[in-house]
Amino acid sequence: xxxxxxxxxxxxxxxxxxxxxxxxxxxxxxxxxxxxxxxxxxxxxxxxxxxxxxxxxxxxxxxxxxxxxxxxxxxxxxxxxxxxxxxxxxxxxxxxxxxxxxxxxxxxxxxxxxxxxxxxxxxxxxxxxxxxxxxxxxxxxxxxxxxxxxxxxxx
Numbered sequence: 111x112x113x114x115x116x117x118x119x120x121x122x123x124x125x126x127x128x129x130x131x132x133x134x135x136x137x138x139x140x141x142x143x144x145x146x147x148x149x150x151x152x153x154x155x156x157x158x159x160x161x162x163x164x165x166x167x168x169x170x171x172x173x174x175x176x177x178x179x180x181x182x183x184x185x186x187x188x189x190x191x192x193x194x195x196x197x198x199x200x201x202x203x204x205x206x207x208x209x210x211x212x213x214x215x216x217x218x219x220x221x222x223x224x225x226x227x228x229x230x231x232x233x234x235x236x237x238x239x240x241x242x243x244x245x246x247x248x249x250x251x252x253x254x255x256x257x258x259x260x261x262x263x264x265x
Contacts, residue, residue, distance in 0.1 A: 194218065228252075
């Protein structure tokens with residue numbers, strides 16, 4: 111299913127679920143202006159097509175004692191496909207890394223990290239990330255505060 115296959119109701123469904131993925135199908139159908147059974151069929155079709163990847167709760171890290179959100183720009187020593195894939199696989203074993211992107215430009219990867227405190231983050235950067243055999247450079251950016259938080263896709 112491609113964007114061209116999505117009609118106005120599908121777009122409304124995606125917007126509403128991106129705002130609140132926990133609402134009931136009855137509430138969703140009322141918000142998009144169709145009855146519940148066809149709404150559920152559409153949601154299932156969007157899920158099966160991979161447009162809706164899943165549902166998750168957005169947690170407030172600060173209230174859970176996770177006070178540090180930081181980004182790391184990582185440059186590898188070599189950019190061969192095997193080196194890129196190996197580093198990519200390594201990120202899966204690092205709990206502090208919450209999201210990771212392969213990027214273009216001066217760096218090879220952008221990592222979003224969440225840690226309990228600065229000491230935990232520093233230990234990760236020095237003992238794990240910078241010490242990784244494939245890593246050449248690491249640049250870190252500590253966040254001050256989040257100023258915008260919306261769904262990743264504008265519809």
